[in-house]
Amino acid sequence: MAALSGLCSSSPSLKPKHDRVVIPLFRKYSLAFPTRSNSCSKLSVAGEVSADLSKTNSVGVLKKAKQGGLEKDPKALWRRYVDWLYQHKELGLYLDVSRIGFSDEFVAEMEPRFHAAFQAIEDLEKGAIANPDEGRMVGHYWLRNAKLAPKPFLQVQIEKTLDAICKFADDVISGKIKPPSSPEGRFTQILSVGIGGSALGPQFVAEALAPDNPPLKIRFIDNTDPGGIDHQIAQLGPELASTLVIVISKSGGTPETRNGLLEVQKAFREAGLDFSKQGVAITQENSLLDNTARIEGWVARFPMFDWVGGRTSEMSAVGLLPAALQGIDIREMLVGASMMDNATRSSVLKDNPAALLALCWYWACDGVGSKDMVILPYKDSLLLFSRYLQQLVMESLGKEFDLDGNRVNQGISVYGNKGSTDQHAYIQQLREGVHNFFVTFIEVLRDRPPGHDWELEPGVTCGDYLFGMLQGTRSALYANDRESVTVTVQEVTPRSVGALVALYERAVGLYASLVNINAYHQPGVEAGKKAAGEVLALQKRVLAVLNEASCKDPVEPLTLEEVAERCHAPEDIEMIYKIIEHMAANDRALIAEGDCGSPNSLKVFLGECNLDELYA
Numbered sequence: 001m002a003a004l005s006g007l008c009s010s011s012p013s014l015k016p017k018h019d020r021v022v023i024p025l026f027r028k029y030s031l032a033f034p035t036r037s038n039s040c041s042k043l044s045v046a047g048e049v050s051a052d053l054s055k056t057n058s059v060g061v062l063k064k065a066k067q068g069g070l071e072k073d074p075k076a077l078w079r080r081y082v083d084w085l086y087q088h089k090e091l092g093l094y095l096d097v098s099r100i101g102f103s104d105e106f107v108a109e110m111e112p113r114f115h116a117a118f119q120a121i122e123d124l125e126k127g128a129i130a131n132p133d134e135g136r137m138v139g140h141y142w143l144r145n146a147k148l149a150p151k152p153f154l155q156v157q158i159e160k161t162l163d164a165i166c167k168f169a170d171d172v173i174s175g176k177i178k179p180p181s182s183p184e185g186r187f188t189q190i191l192s193v194g195i196g197g198s199a200l201g202p203q204f205v206a207e208a209l210a211p212d213n214p215p216l217k218i219r220f221i222d223n224t225d226p227g228g229i230d231h232q233i234a235q236l237g238p239e240l241a242s243t244l245v246i247v248i249s250k251s252g253g254t255p256e257t258r259n260g261l262l263e264v265q266k267a268f269r270e271a272g273l274d275f276s277k278q279g280v281a282i283t284q285e286n287s288l289l290d291n292t293a294r295i296e297g298w299v300a301r302f303p304m305f306d307w308v309g310g311r312t313s314e315m316s317a318v319g320l321l322p323a324a325l326q327g328i329d330i331r332e333m334l335v336g337a338s339m340m341d342n343a344t345r346s347s348v349l350k351d352n353p354a355a356l357l358a359l360c361w362y363w364a365c366d367g368v369g370s371k372d373m374v375i376l377p378y379k380d381s382l383l384l385f386s387r388y389l390q391q392l393v394m395e396s397l398g399k400e401f402d403l404d405g406n407r408v409n410q411g412i413s414v415y416g417n418k419g420s421t422d423q424h425a426y427i428q429q430l431r432e433g434v435h436n437f438f439v440t441f442i443e444v445l446r447d448r449p450p451g452h453d454w455e456l457e458p459g460v461t462c463g464d465y466l467f468g469m470l471q472g473t474r475s476a477l478y479a480n481d482r483e484s485v486t487v488t489v490q491e492v493t494p495r496s497v498g499a500l501v502a503l504y505e506r507a508v509g510l511y512a513s514l515v516n517i518n519a520y521h522q523p524g525v526e527a528g529k530k531a532a533g534e535v536l537a538l539q540k541r542v543l544a545v546l547n548e549a550s551c552k553d554p555v556e557p558l559t560l561e562e563v564a565e566r567c568h569a570p571e572d573i574e575m576i577y578k579i580i581e582h583m584a585a586n587d588r589a590l591i592a593e594g595d596c597g598s599p600n601s602l603k604v605f606l607g608e609c610n611l612d613e614l615y616a
C-alpha cells in the first residue's frame with residue numbers, strides 16, 4: 001500500500017463561527033420581473049416561493065417577481081433552446097437548460113459569484129485546503145488526471161494505485177489469484193461491504209455498466225440489517241467459497257461496515273473457509289480496517305486517500321476496483337471524467353455544463369434549496385443515479401452554517417428513480433400537485449446495440465415509446481410551469497458514466513461556492529452516530545439490570561420504571577421501553593406480565609441468568 005505520510009494527519013477541526021446568526025428575511029416575491037421577448041422571464045410562481053435574502057444568498061434579481069408564467073411562445077422557446085444548448089462533441093453529451101426560466105439579468109447578476117466559484121475550484125485543484133473544517137485538501141479531480149496533483153508524490157500514489165487495481169483485477173479474472181477451496185478454481189462473486197460513499201458509487205456503476213455475464217458478479221452489504229446480510233450470504237450459497245469480499249471504508253471504523261465484516265467472517269468460519277484468503281480492504285493506511293487486514297494477511301489492500309471524500313470516491317479504488325473486477329473498462333471511466341473535468345474548468349458560463357447546472361439549481365431553488373431536485377433517467381441501467389446523487393448533493397450541500405459561520409441551513413433535496421416507470425407513480429403530483437421541485441431528465445439516445453432493434457408496431461420501437469414518454473412528460477410539466485433540465489448522452493458507457501459523475505461533482509462544488517458553504521465535510525452525520533452509541537450503552541446497562549434480577553431466586557420480573565431506576569436513568573424510560581420491546585421481539589427478554597402495547601403494564605426478565613456477566 002502506498003505510503004500516505006503527511007496526508008493522513010488532519011489538523012484539528014476548526015469549528016464554524018457561530019457568533020453571528022443571520023436571520024433570513026423571508027418574503028414573498030412581489031416585485032415585477034422585467035420581461036424579455038426571448039427568455040422565460042415570465043414566471044408564475046408569485047406568492048409561492050420565499051427567498052432567503054441573507055448576505056450569502058441575496059441576488060437582486062431573485063428579489064424580483066417571477067411573474068406571468070414560463071415562456072410559452074414556441075418560436076421564442078426554440079430560440080432559447082438553441083441559444084443555451086450545451087454540447088460536448090467528443091463525449092456526445094448535451095445539456096438543455098431552456099426549460100429553466102432564468103433571465104439574462106439573473107445570469108449577469110450571478111457572474112461575480114461564478115467568478116469567485118471558478119477561482120475557488122481552481123484553488124482546490126491546485127491543492128488548497130478546500131475543506132477548512134477538517135484541514136484537508138480535496139483531490140478527487142486528480143484521480144483522473146494524476147498530473148494535476150499538486151505534489152509529485154501524490155501523482156505517484158495515484159498512478160501506482162491505478163496500476164495495482166488493474167493488475168489485481170486481471171489476476172483475479174484470469175484465475176492467477178484464486179480462492180483456496182473453490183471447485184471453480186477462480187473467484188466468481190464479489191461481496192462488497194461498505195456504506196454511504198463506500199457503497200453508492202459502486203452500486204450505481206454496477207447497475208449502469210456491468211455486462212450481462214460479468215467475470216465476477218457483485219452483491220452488496222451496505223447496512224447493519226441482519227436480515228439483509230443473511231439474505232446476501234444465503235444467495236451466495238456454496239459460491240461463498242469463490243467469493244472475493246471487498247471491505248470498503250475510508251475511516252476503517254464505520255460500525256455498519258465493521259458489523260458486515262464480522263457477520264461475513266462468521267459465515268466463512270461456519271462454512272469452514274479461511275476469510276483472510278478471500279478478503280480485500282480498501283481504506284486509509286493505518287485505519288483499524290487496514291491494520292486488521294494487514295495483521296490477518298488478507299489477499300490485498302488498496303489505499304483510500306485522505307484527500308478523497310467518501311461521496312467523491314467513485315474514481316478511487318472504491319469505485320474502480322469493483323468495476324474492474326466486473327469487466328468494466330475503468331480507464332474509459334477515467335477518460336470520460338477527465339474530459340468532463342476539462343470542459344467544466346471553463347470560466348465561460350455557457351461553455352461550462354457544471355456551471356450551467358449550478359446556475360439552474362440556484363435559480364430553481366432560489367439559492368436556498370426551496371425546491372427539490374427530481375432525477376429522472378429514462379434508462380433502467382441508470383436507476384441508481386438518483387440514489388448516488390442523493391448523497392453527493394445532500395451531504396455536500398446540506399449544511400447548517402456557511403463558511404463565515406452564519407446559520408444558513410442550506411441544501412437541495414434529491415429523489416427520483418427512472419422514467420417512464422415513475423410516470424405511473426408520482427408524476428401526477430409533479431404535474432398538478434405541490435410545486436416544490438424541478439426535474440432533471442437524463443436522456444439516453446441509443447436504445448439498443450446496433451442491429452437489435454425492431455418495430456413492435458409499424459414505424460415504432462419500444463425505445464420510441466420511452467423517448468415519447470420523456471418528451472411528453474417534459475412538455476406536460478413545462479406547460480404547467482414546472483421547470484426542468486435535460487442531460488442527454490448517446491449511450492450508457494464507461495466514458496459517459498465517468499462524465500456524468502464528474503459533471504455532478506463539479507456542479508456541486510460550484511454551487512457550494514455560490515452559496516458559500518463547505519461542500520466537503522459532514523458534521524451533521526456525527527449527531528446520529530453519537531446518539532446510536534448512547535442507545536447501545538444504555539442497552540448494556542438494561543441488560544445488566546435485567547440479568548441481576550433474573551439471577552435471583554425466584555426470578556424477579558421488573559417494571560419499566562424499576563429498570564429505569566436501577567439503570568439510574570429515569571429520564572430515559574422511553575428509550576428503555578424501546579430497548580426492551582426490541583429485545584423481547586428477538587427472544588432476548590421475556591415478558592412476564594402485560595404487553596408492549598401498554599408499557600405501564602409490562603414486567604420483564606431475561607430467559608437465562610448469566611452468572612459470568614453478574615460477577616464480571
Ligand SMILES: O=P(O)(O)OC[C@H]1O[C@H](O)[C@H](O)[C@@H](O)[C@@H]1O
Nearest residue numbers: 196197198249250251254310525
Ligand atoms: O467510508 P467510511 O469511512 O466507512 O464512511 C462511510 C460513510 O460514513 C458517513 O456516513 C459519512 O457521512 C459518509 O460520507 C461516508 O461515506
